[in-house]
Amino acid sequence: MKANCMAGTGIAFGSVELNNFITVASGPLTDAASKIEAAEKAGAGAASLKLTFVDVPFQSEMRSYSMPGSVILSPTNRRLDLKKAIEITRQIRRITGMKLFANYSALGSRLDEWKLLSEKLDEAGADLLEPNFCCPNLDTSEVTSTTKHDHGGASIGENPEVCAEIVRAIREVSGLPIVPKIITADRRTLIEVARTVEDCGAAGIHVVGTPTSGLPPVAENGRPEIPLLDGAPQGSTNGPLCKYTSYLYAAILARSISIPIMISGGLESWKDCVDVISWGATAPSICSAFMWYGYEILDSINEGIQDFMDRNGFASIADFRGRSLRYFTTPDRVRLRRGVAVVDDEACINCGRCLRPAHCEAVSRADDRVAIDAELCIGCGVCGSLCPVGAISYREEEEH
Ligand SMILES: Cc1cc2nc3c(=O)[nH]c(=O)nc-3n(C[C@H](O)[C@H](O)[C@H](O)COP(=O)(O)O)c2cc1C
Ligand code: SF4
Ligand code: SF4
Known part of the structure; x- marks a missing residue:
């Protein structure tokens, strides 16, 4: 069964409706039109284009410590420059009807770049804007530095005021729904940023349930276990390792904001998706599991969700979204x-x-x-x- 055949699983971010709540998160699955076409054929509700910059700060390729069922730790990745992202977006518009998030970043102080990226990707045919306040792989400060630097990506998601300025700036140039994507290891920052972007008119928020970054294990000779890479910068950590934090962030956000909550981080089965929605998420988004197992798993995810809904008499995800929140409490109250x-x-x-x-x-x-x-x-x-x-x-x- 293809996802877009399923009843009751559509959702909307502002004026944009997705016919399936499961989306393909930005990453190696979304850096070419042909890949996004494949995601559409598999029945995903939307895809988020690979991270884009006006000028890529430092170009790279994906290297990873990949442990299926556990983690993808990936300190280096390919980036798109604006010209390439526009080209891919236009191509996508020609060959697919897939709903497309534009995923892009700049330094927090470069509001002109945020505006340019928003305007151009909107013009090229993006349906939604996903300003990237989350990438931990842009941090070029010395690892022992305690100074806060503005690197774009995750450094922005630590700062609600900067998030607010950027969302407001984007709204000046584009009417597309804005769904900022953040990563934070701090619950209070998460709530503050989420409330701030909601107040500034964001149509939703995308949060990654990751501990932000990590280091790989080492081989017998002491070298980091990342093939084809010399040196080991801290790298984003994704995959099942993140799943339980994804549940927690879904619950925290469901209690804190009213806009739709997209969550990625370790979701790879129908049960994971049902669980994250039960904790309050609106839309599960997936990257690692599709990288490991292909889009075939989307069929079993969709079937599993449909069976679950039929078994329990739910007509739509709204019927079970947040049903477990009443159990979410403090340790002294259990x-x-x-x-x-x-x-x-x-x-x-x-x-x-x-x-x-x-x-x-x-x-x-x-x-x-x-x-x-x-x-x-x-x-x-x-x-x-x-x-x-x-x-x-x-x-x-x-x-x-
Ligand atoms: C290799 C790799 C590259 C990624 N690149 C991006 C990116 O360009 N932009 C972005 O917002 N997130 C990026 N992500 C994060 C994913 O979109 C997703 O939020 C995260 O991996 C958690 O989901 P998962 O556990 O299903 O992988 C990347 C993840 C991986 C593994
Ligand atoms: S109860 Fe289970 S774990 Fe314990 S001995 Fe029996 S089979 Fe093994
Ligand atoms: S304390 Fe009881 S529940 Fe815990 S491991 Fe021992 S037998 Fe099992």
């Missing part, structure tokens, strides 16, 4: 339910994995049977996650 782990003797294959947790004094084995001492079990939930056959469950007990 109620611990008293309970213990129990083993199903019939199902247990006696593999011994549940005996391993070093913090646990409750599990023992005697006569080839595993037993859990209810007096010693604190109900932490670890053993059940280790059992390969699902023989451990948790039984709630009456309070005495």
Whole structure:
């Protein structure tokens, strides 16, 4: 099933409607018209063109530490200059009806460049503007420097006033919906920036649930494990590593703003998409998973979401968006339910994995049977996650 056949999964950013809420995030999947055409054929609701500058500050190519199912750490990437981005955008307009975000950046102080990029990419045929306040790979300051520098990208997303100036400047030259994209490791900055851009008229916000950047592991000889690269600048870290922060940011933003919330970071299955929406996101966006597994996974994501909606009687994503927010609370307000782990003797294959947790004094084995001492079990939930056959469950007990 193609995404655009699915009922109830369309969304709108301002006046622009996407017929599927799953979009292709800016990156190596979006630096050519042919690639965006492929995304459209697969049924994605929109794509965001590769990061564009008036003049690319330093040109590069993608290098990465790529660990499917875990992380893509990518410190260097290709960039588009404005001329190339205009050319690709026009080409896209000729060959596809795909909704297109323009993704671009400049120094925070260069409002003239922000305006130029917005105006020209609007004229070329972009449908939405995604000013990039998020790229962590533009930071050229010494790694030990504590001075705040203006590098564009992520350094802008740390500063609500600068974000506001840029969004206002863009609105002077373009009427397209603006969906700023930010990364931050700080919850308060996230809220401040989100509220600020909403107040300035943004049609939505795109947040990446990443810890911003990292370093790769090292090989036996001490060299960083990034093929074909000498040197290891800190690099953006994406992929499943980010997923749980994506959920958190969805929940924080859903509580803080009213505009649509696009989230990327570690989403790769229908369940991930349903979960991030349950926490309050409006639109999941995906990069790494399409880079690893191709667009085939979009079919199973769409089918999974549709089955989930049918099973639960939801006609649209609005019916389940934010349904888990009522559980989002502070640690002092949760109620611990008293309970213990129990083993199903019939199902247990006696593999011994549940005996391993070093913090646990409750599990023992005697006569080839595993037993859990209810007096010693604190109900932490670890053993059940280790059992390969699902023989451990948790039984709630009456309070005495
Ligand atoms: C190799 C690579 C290049 C990227 N380039 C861009 C970019 O040009 N502009 C941008 O806004 N985000 C860029 N991103 C970030 C993605 O758009 C996305 O927000 C992020 O990877 C989180 O989603 P994921 O976990 O599904 O990959 C890039 C990510 C990767 C892995
Ligand atoms: S729930 Fe935690 S404490 Fe209880 S048996 Fe399992 S690992 Fe041990
Ligand atoms: S991990 Fe599961 S199957 Fe293995 S011994 Fe424990 S209860 Fe039995």
